[in-house]
Amino acid sequence: MMNIPFSPPFVDDDVINEVVNSLSYGWITSGPKVKSLEDEICKLTKASRTVCVNSWTSGAILVFKWFGIKVGDEVILPAYTYSATALAVLHCGAIPIMVDVTGDFNIDAELIENAITTKTKVIMPVDIAGWPCDYDPINSLVNKDSVKNKFVAESEKQSLLSRILVVSDAAHSIGASYNGVAVGKLSDITIFSFHAVKNITTAEGGAICINLPQSFNIEDEFKLMKLYTLNGQNKDAFTKSQAGDWKYDILFAGLKVNLPDLNAAVGLAQIRKYDSYLLTERKRVALRYQDFFKKYKFFQLPPLYDGKRESCYHLYALRINDICESQRDAIIDEITLAGISVNVHFIPMPMLTVFKNLGYDIEEYPVAYDNYSREISLPIYPQLANEQIDYICETVRSSYMKVVIND
Template sequence: MQEKSIGFIPINKPIVGEEEKRAVEQVLESGYLTDASYSGGKWVREFEEKLKRLLQVRHVLAVNSGTSALFTSLSALGVKEGDEVILPSFTFVSTANVIIALHAKPVFVDIKEDYNVDPAKIKKAVSRKTKAIIPVHLYGYPADLDEIQEIARSHSAAVVEDAAESIGAAYRGRQTGSTSEFGCFSLYATKVITSGEGGAIATNDDELAEKVRLIRNHGMVHGYDTRLLGYNHRMPELLAAIASVQMEKLERFMRARNKNAQYLTERVAGLRGVKFTQNSPDKSHCFYLYTLHLEKGREQVLTSLNERGIGAAVYFKTPVHRTPLYEELGYSKTDLPRTDEASKHVVSLPVHPALTETDLERVAKEFEREVSRLF
């Protein structure tokens, strides 16, 4: 077995350089490592302005994680006990956990062949109790926002986009996270851009933006004047400095991810039992993850690739409704056939910007070899 520490190609990795180091040093030298003011510190405001320009929205509010972005957004909408929030189960568990944390009820619905939530299933699940709908732009590929937003409008529900994986992706020419009540982003270490931990909330609604500013900072405006229930969801200046520099590199990162994904798509095109399904012409993928559907032998291929130093991975082997917690809460009997099927057949291959041409060739060659053994 090949040792993972020797020539191992990870599924994703943070890409930071001298610019990030200098920015962090400036924060350390300033003595202001964080800022508890209503508007945030210098670096927080700078990062927010850069993301606001990208998204073309009225407001961007930095927070300390993608989970905090979701929680704060739902809190600002007034989600509470007795409310329902519709979402896919084929996502990271935080999308559902924030609903439970607010004492509301997650309503899981099934996905389409592209792994994103199915608007037809949302339409069947929506009710007078529906407070919000959370489409997840899975792997960096946009969900069907126009249909979802129309369903939400017709039932007086809000749309909170889980854009944790999709910064830079676009739906019909509009950036994900920019056209709903809220767009929630993650800057976790392996995301398209990173600050180690971190997140951001985008909105065009002035009143909702005001609520977010309060909720992320203990409900305070001037300090010790709490006006509503809030928390410490602030982004520290140290993280904001990294995030601000990373924003300058986003376009370059996107070009590399798209180029690498295109190369792999061409290489796997003739393989039996392999499908790439996230390829609609009206959607621009950011390729946080490059994900394929294998007709059979997924675990065999995954194990063999990992043993040969390729960091292939599966997102997600266990849908949220089948995790121990949600089984205990009674969700395991939810009928989500496409979700269950996808969890058994998807595999993601590395396409991050740090890959060399030699790395890409190795990923493609090893994948081709393992798949060819199955058919």
């Protein structure tokens, strides 16, 4: 029996050396490595500017506050995502307006327009498993005259934009593409996660990519968001440490959500080999899974490439046809007994206590529930050997046979 973890971090000599270099340099909070990581993200995504933060959630809260989101405002998002997507909205006093998803896991663009009201300030599509949303209809929708006429600007940034802001929850999708354009440049604002299980990690962390229209000065907005990460302070700690440069001012009530250099060092080493190695190896694993599972009609393969979109292979979200939630759980139990750690992405938010207590009902999101009830996320990371992948495949197949055929 093999012992296969679900998603161990990728740590090689380059990662270790980059971290040691940060320690040796004597600067471990935000400084030159954060700047280098921001530059590398712009290089990878072609985003105009990038601001690193200490988590995806921090980045989302920062963006909402920057845009002037307040109590009673509404943010449209999918019911099928990790809770942080909606919790960031709640932390700003706003209301998450959940809509159902499609069979590819992502938000149903056709349902968004009916959810728009005069209180709608943001639409936040989520790229589940590394698969980009269908951005063309979403970006077209917010520029539609009838939708723009509903928009009520109540802050300086909202007046500059004069429409609903599109913020991509791209926690899963760095390295994915849509119509040949990298995720990070597909919407007004894109927010990545660098949590420990992500394709690129900083242990904990995230990044905000800025691609606002010409009514904004991108450089000014970048500088403002950087101030937001450090309590609204006009000088960061690195600048203050220089001889004679200790005086500072607090310009507004910002947040404290900056990414330290020590964390950035991990991501910096990884992103430099992302296209050439890490992403290629994840694709190898995903395609080997596809070659196996496509032989069986009882498996539903996840979308990876359709000529328009390409995943970044963050998760391998396998679904099993014609089973119920309890059967899926039993299959997971069998797989686990074989030494393989798997997961489920995600429990739809309306099924979680915090959202049920707010009145959300999973009965209103049938596709989200269907996706969840049949989904099993398999291990996918560069360190997986082909022998391990084959063992996982056969274990999943035999577990299905034991639970469903012999049920």
